[in-house]
Structure formats: C-alpha cells, structure tokens
Amino acid sequence: MRGGVGAEAMACLLPCASGMCKRGDVRKNACVTGRNSTPMISLRQKFAPIIDFAFPPRCPACGDEVVGAPGQDDALCPSCWSRLEMPGHPSCRLCQHPLAPEGNLDDGLCVACREAAPVHDGMSAATIYGDASRDVVLALKHAGRFALAGPMGRLMAMRLEASGAVLPPDPLVVPVPLHRTRLWSRGYNQSVLLARGLAKARGWSVAPDALRRVRRTRALGGLDRSERLEMLAGAIVVPHALSVAGRDIVLVDDVVTSGATTDACVRALKDAGADRVVVSCYARVRSPWRAGALRD
Numbered sequence: 001m002r003g004g005v006g007a008e009a010m011a012c013l014l015p016c017a018s019g020m021c022k023r024g025d026v027r028k029n030a031c032v033t034g035r036n037s038t039p040m041i042s043l044r045q046k047f048a049p050i051i052d053f054a055f056p057p058r059c060p061a062c063g064d065e066v067v068g069a070p071g072q073d074d075a076l077c078p079s080c081w082s083r084l085e086m087p088g089h090p091s092c093r094l095c096q097h098p099l100a101p102e103g104n105l106d107d108g109l110c111v112a113c114r115e116a117a118p119v120h121d122g123m124s125a126a127t128i129y130g131d132a133s134r135d136v137v138l139a140l141k142h143a144g145r146f147a148l149a150g151p152m153g154r155l156m157a158m159r160l161e162a163s164g165a166v167l168p169p170d171p172l173v174v175p176v177p178l179h180r181t182r183l184w185s186r187g188y189n190q191s192v193l194l195a196r197g198l199a200k201a202r203g204w205s206v207a208p209d210a211l212r213r214v215r216r217t218r219a220l221g222g223l224d225r226s227e228r229l230e231m232l233a234g235a236i237v238v239p240h241a242l243s244v245a246g247r248d249i250v251l252v253d254d255v256v257t258s259g260a261t262t263d264a265c266v267r268a269l270k271d272a273g274a275d276r277v278v279v280s281c282y283a284r285v286r287s288p289w290r291a292g293a294l295r296d
Contacts, residue, residue: 059076059080062079064077065077080132080136083131084133085127085128085130085132086127086128086159087127087159087163087284090108092109092110092113093109094109094110094117094118094122095110095112095113095118095120095123095259096123096163097112097113097284097286097287098284098286112259112287119263119266119267119277120251120262120263120266120277120279121166121276121277122163122165122166122278123163123165123259123262123278123279123280123281123284124156124159124163124165124278124279124280124281125159125256125281125282125283126152126156126158126159126281126282127155128283128284129255129283129284129286133283134283136148136152137254137283140152140194140254142186144188146188146193149193149194152194152197153193153194153195153198153199153200153201154198156194156197156198156281156282157201158201160198160202160250165278167250167278168248168250168275168276169248170204170205171204171249171250171276172204172205172207172244172250173195173198173199173206173207173249173252174206174210174211174244174251174269175189175191175192175206175208175211175252176191176211176252176253176261176262176265177191177209177211177212177213177236177265178213179213179214179215179216180213181216189208190254191252191253191254192206194252194254195208198252207243207244209239210238210240210249211236211238211265211268211269212236212237212238214234214235214236214237217231217235228258228260228261231260232260232264233264235264236261236264236268238268238271238272241272241273244269244273244274245273245274246274247275248275248276248277248278249269249274249275249276249277249278250277250278250280251265251269251277251278251279252280252281253279253281254281254282254283255281255284256281256283256284257287258287262279265277266279
C-alpha cells in the first residue's frame, strides 16, 4: 500500500488467509506480502458446516437465524434485505440521485448536476436512505455492530458495478475521514470498516489514512449545501500527496446527503494529484430539490 498507516489503520487481528494484512491492504486469497503465495483455507472455512450446525448464522441487523448462508456469519436475513430500497430508474446518471418520473429526463440529470458538473467522476449508492437503511447505518455507526460492515461493503461493491460509473481497473479505496476527537470518542470510523468490506469484495487496496480531517466541524445536520460547503472549507486534507498522486480512487462514505463532505474529499484528493475519483456510499438521501422538475 502506498503511503503511511496511522491511527485509523488499526492492526488486523485476523490471519493472512482472511484477505486482510496488518497494513490494511486487501487482496483476494493472498497476503500482500507475498502476491504469489498459495491461497490458504482458514479453519473457519474448513469447519464451517460443523460450526454452522452448532451455532447457526444470525442476521447482524435483527438477530434472526439466517438459513442458506453456510459459512457466512454476517449475511442479512431475507426480511432485512427486503426492507432495503435500492436505487432504481429514473436516477441521475452522474450522482445516482432518484429523479421524479414527471420531470424533464432528456439529459438524465438532477437539478444540481445540471446546473454545475460534479467534482467527482461518478457516484454509486447501495441503497436509498429510508427506515431500513437508516437502522443499518445507525447500528454500525453508533451501536458498534461491526458485523454489518461485511454485507454493507459487499452490497456497495455490487451496486458500484451496476451503477454505470466507469470503474478504474485497480483503484485505491479511501474512506471519508473523521476528526481525531470524534474518532477517539467513537472508537472507530465506520467509513473505514465499509471501505475494507468493499475492497475485500473487489480485491482492491485500502488507504485508511489517505485523507485527514484537520479541523473539527459541528454536526452538518440541518445545514443546507452552501452552509455545509462553507463549514468544510479547508477541513479535509491529504497529508501525504505521494500516496494518491496519479492514482484512481474509490471514495467511501456511509451516507451522502448534499454531497458537500464527499466533494471536499474529492477536491483534496485531486489537488494532491489523484486522477479519477468515484464515490461509493451505502445510502443516498433523497433531496426534493434535486429530484424535482428539471428546469430548462
């Protein structure tokens, strides 16, 4: 992995066969310290049928037993899956925000993207923010339900493929950062967990500390987009430009509302020399203004 590893890149306690090394990198079936090493089978995989019989997998969201997911400790149950709303059609071709069917869909753009081209190079949302996705996000973000990061990351990887965004062949996965005081109080950054889940599903590398939040900002809830942009100005930087220079990036966040936070991250990455930056989020919040009538 390019660049250093800091506070957020906590040492991995899993064996190399898990696909994650101690530097936070992810590779499919192989440790990054030996790319030509023979794929290993973990003890968990060997004894999965016995373990699942004795301790049936349970849904990390609701706790119900999950049938038909052998060896998967973190699979969501059918009930929780069915409550999630996925982005459908019509949606903005640049930011994947849902569009009003009665709007002017000639160019396939939402109001915001039509009035000003986004700074990112594509966006993918795994779900539309609603009751079900909110419950899942809050359980990961504030209740420490770490097992949710696996299925959330895999769904983000799947939706990223289906979003229509032009994906770079070997991007660096970068999570949206937390300020150190918030990281210390919470104990973890949920975007890092999602980034690792997505990267593991795709076999990509993760750079948990590529971005740094150098100034703590107040909670952005209740602020409009212009207020959020003003609040975030200069708050997010790239501490080591060489870690992202010339690289394609997949930027990971849990929830995208106005896009102000991800835009601040994209600008910082591109100012540091990153090439293309595609945003992947777990939940996209609807905006009546974005989805409303697209003006000529």
